[in-house]
Amino acid sequence: METIRANWYDYPHLYDIAFGWDPSGELDFLEEAFRRFAKRTVRVVFEPFCGTGRIAIGLAGRGYRVSGLDINEAAIRYARQRCEQFGVELDLAVGDVCDWVPSEPVDAVVTLIDSFRHLCTAEAAATAMRRFHAGIAAGGVLIVGLDVGKKPAHVEEEQHWTAQREGTVVETLVFDLRKPGQTPGTSIVRSVLHVSEPDGRKYKVLTDDEFRLYTLASFKQLAREHGPFELVAVHDLHYDFERPVTSPDPSDIVVVFTRS
Numbered sequence: 231m232e233t234i235r236a237n238w239y240d241y242p243h244l245y246d247i248a249f250g251w252d253p254s255g256e257l258d259f260l261e262e263a264f265r266r267f268a269k270r271t272v273r274v275v276f277e278p279f280c281g282t283g284r285i286a287i288g289l290a291g292r293g294y295r296v297s298g299l300d301i302n303e304a305a306i307r308y309a310r311q312r313c314e315q316f317g318v319e320l321d322l323a324v325g326d327v328c329d330w331v332p333s334e335p336v337d338a339v340v341t342l343i344d345s346f347r348h349l350c351t352a353e354a355a356a357t358a359m360r361r362f363h364a365g366i367a368a369g370g371v372l373i374v375g376l377d378v379g380k381k382p383a384h385v386e387e388e389q390h391w392t393a394q395r396e397g398t399v400v401e402t403l404v405f406d407l408r409k410p411g412q413t414p415g416t417s418i419v420r421s422v423l424h425v426s427e428p429d430g431r432k433y434k435v436l437t438d439d440e441f442r443l444y445t446l447a448s449f450k451q452l453a454r455e456h457g458p459f460e461l462v463a464v465h466d467l468h469y470d471f472e473r474p475v476t477s478p479d480p481s482d483i484v485v486v487f488t489r490s
């Protein structure tokens with residue numbers, strides 16, 4: 231089987247199949263977080279690292295005015311096609327979140343699926359936090375999904391699932407190689423898409439990417455120092471407000487901050 235070593239985000243049609251589950255649980259969670267924690271009505275939302283527009287398109291479909299930004303041109307091109315397909319309007323742009331300056335203040339910044347950890351250096355992470363703080367209106371919220379914590383070596387960390395669309399089957403594996411990246415404070419995460427096309431072609435797309443490492447405490451500190459943002463909720467990926475996370479050192483979480 232051919233192995234293509236590439237940036238998997240350059241294959242947005244495959245990424246969108248792999249992550250193409252029904253986002254309504256995530257969208258319900260975001261809306262509930264807006265209602266519970268924002269001290270203003272949330273109408274304008276920004277999604278940094280928006281990728282193929284999964285969440286941004288869903289929020290626009292629920293009536294929010296949404297903008298999205300991604301550094302990958304192919305992802306934004308694909309997201310634009312999907313907007314046309316779903317008949318929703320989004321303000322999408324190609325760019326680095328560290329350079330984000332909104333045309334108007336937003337009520338919420340939301341980014342799920344561990345995207346913030348793509349910012350490998352402490353400087354980039356701090357810059358993005360400061361940008362978010364400057365862009366969110368007083369009383370707004372910042373909602374971030376990320377994998378935190380240091381699992382013991384014996385804990386199996388691999389995530390593995392299969393999805394398909396119109397005859398293309400994508401089996402996804404994501405695991406931390408537990409090898410430090412070139413940037414201090416990162417490790418290498420390997421993602422492998424095993425693809426089976428309707429014409430019988432089979433290949434793999436393999437990506438090694440640096441991800442910045444956080445604990446819940448260190449991410450909270452980043453948000454406090456470069457906002458300040460105040461942490462108001464920690465949940466796991468059940469996206470269920472009845473299931474708050476109580477461990478001081480959890481792993482896959484979604485955190486809600488308020489901006490005073």
Ligand SMILES: C[S@@+](CC[C@H](N)C(=O)[O-])C[C@H]1O[C@@H](n2cnc3c(N)ncnc32)[C@H](O)[C@@H]1O
Pocket residue numbers: 239249278279280281282283284285299300301302305325326327328341342343344345348349
């Ligand atoms: C996990 S994917 C997107 C997930 C998307 N938020 C979702 O919920 O489906 C992460 C995205 O971050 C983008 N990205 C990485 N570094 C970035 C940066 N510095 N600025 C903007 N986008 C970035 C990648 O191109 C990729 O599309």
